[in-house]
Amino acid sequence: MHPTPSQTVGPFYGYALPFPGGGEIAPVGHPDAITVHGYVYDGAGAPIPDALLEFWQPGHARAGKPGSMRRDPVTGGFAGRDGVTFTGFGRVATAADGHWSIRTLPPAGVPYLSLCVFARGLLHHLYTRAYLDPAATDPLLAALAPGRRATLLAAQEDPRTHRFDIRLQGPEETVFLDFR
Amino acid sequence: MTLTQHDISREIARQATAHAATGEAAHHPARGYAPYRSSRLRHPGQPLVTVQDPEGAELSGPAFGLTDVTELDADLTRQHTGEPLGERITVTGRVLDRGGRPVRGQLVEIWQANASGRYAHQRDRHRAPLDPHFTGVGRCLTDAQGQYAFTTVRPGAYPWRNHHNAWRPAHIHFSLFGTAFTQRLVTQMYFPGDPLFPYDPILQSVTDPAARARLVATYDHDLSVPEWSLGYRWDIVLDGPTATWTEEGR
Numbered sequence A: 001m002h003p004t005p006s007q008t009v010g011p012f013y014g015y016a017l018p019f020p021g022g023g024e025i026a027p028v029g030h031p032d033a034i035t036v037h038g039y040v041y042d043g044a045g046a047p048i049p050d051a052l053l054e055f056w057q058p059g060h061a062r063a064g065k066p067g068s069m070r071r072d073p074v075t076g077g078f079a080g081r082d083g084v085t086f087t088g089f090g091r092v093a094t095a096a097d098g099h100w101s102i103r104t105l106p107p108a109g110v111p112y113l114s115l116c117v118f119a120r121g122l123l124h125h126l127y128t129r130a131y132l133d134p135a136a137t138d139p140l141l142a143a144l145a146p147g148r149r150a151t152l153l154a155a156q157e158d159p160r161t162h163r164f165d166i167r168l169q170g171p172e173e174t175v176f177l178d179f180r
Numbered sequence B: 001m002t003l004t005q006h007d008i009s010r011e012i013a014r015q016a017t018a019h020a021a022t023g024e025a026a027h028h029p030a031r032g033y034a035p036y037r038s039s040r041l042r043h044p045g046q047p048l049v050t051v052q053d054p055e056g057a058e059l060s061g062p063a064f065g066l067t068d069v070t071e072l073d074a075d076l077t078r079q080h081t082g083e084p085l086g087e088r089i090t091v092t093g094r095v096l097d098r099g100g101r102p103v104r105g106q107l108v109e110i111w112q113a114n115a116s117g118r119y120a121h122q123r124d125r126h127r128a129p130l131d132p133h134f135t136g137v138g139r140c141l142t143d144a145q146g147q148y149a150f151t152t153v154r155p156g157a158y159p160w161r162n163h164h165n166a167w168r169p170a171h172i173h174f175s176l177f178g179t180a181f182t183q184r185l186v187t188q189m190y191f192p193g194d195p196l197f198p199y200d201p202i203l204q205s206v207t208d209p210a211a212r213a214r215l216v217a218t219y220d221h222d223l224s225v226p227e228w229s230l231g232y233r234w235d236i237v238l239d240g241p242t243a244t245w246t247e248e249g250r
């Protein structure tokens, strides 16, 4: 069957998609939790204040668990995560300065976090990967020229903090992926 | 110089002609589509890098469950103390993968303007009335047949600033998950027969007429509820790499 075409997320998804704790993927107080953060920039180098990022890391089970977006059955409002389950899914909107951050567990089985980028002005979302280990190797990284490869490697700021900037266009444009 | 609808319509026509000349079907919009001005600095210039990675994390996906939705969420007309203004509608359809199989138990999220064409969002400066009884946000899980259903009001058309006198046709924004992260889809559903279709660079960014038609719901009288609501049907097919939809290994 032919797929339904993509359309932009637009500017007004605010009440619908971001949710409290969307970037708190690691269970509360988990001793292995890491912070991953960065900025999203457009082709003129300006920060994008209305991008929406989704993160996916299947962890040991290779599959997601429900509970990223628990709803309060009384009010219909967000009840937050349960604080215990690692669901592997995160969603954050960029702030007015283009900055985002998440707290999660180090990826298991693969050396990267999977990302999906949405924004006003972007008619079809973009996939990329944030490789957290600067020495990571895999077939994708091996196939890229060094300059392009560098756009997928997060910078380690301290043992528990990684910086990953996303550039939608321009000389340092992030490598975006198409899955076949 | 002010950019007019005439200028944009001419660009739209040029893009449509260029697409027709390729003789190929294009299921999705190109990310760089000049008539939609916001796309100009927000699309990659390099081609996407193809990944053939059957073990990749992206071939699994997040799951959602009964804790992630409440009964209230699928009826956008009952989220406040009073009834919202506008024409009440029910929107339903099936979510399928490219193999035609239902996508079961997955999250469908929607958001939309109110009947006057205004979003309950601080940055929406359109001088149409806000409706204290309508936020315009809903969610549900698909059932065992892949079916979703919402009750809401028909959204109004609204102006935006792409060019002088730019108006968006009425639409509902949809966000969908499949069983793989690579099946993710954010899109917009349109209403049949809207006279604004040819003028809208966002809808026309889907340059293939058959693909564009797949964004338009069908009025279905059998779905209309007597003394209550008008019914629209809109089925959604999630894209994704071959590995997520062929019969191989299933």
Ligand SMILES: [Fe+3]
Binding pocket: A010, A012, B113, B168, B171, B173
């Ligand atoms: Fe909209």
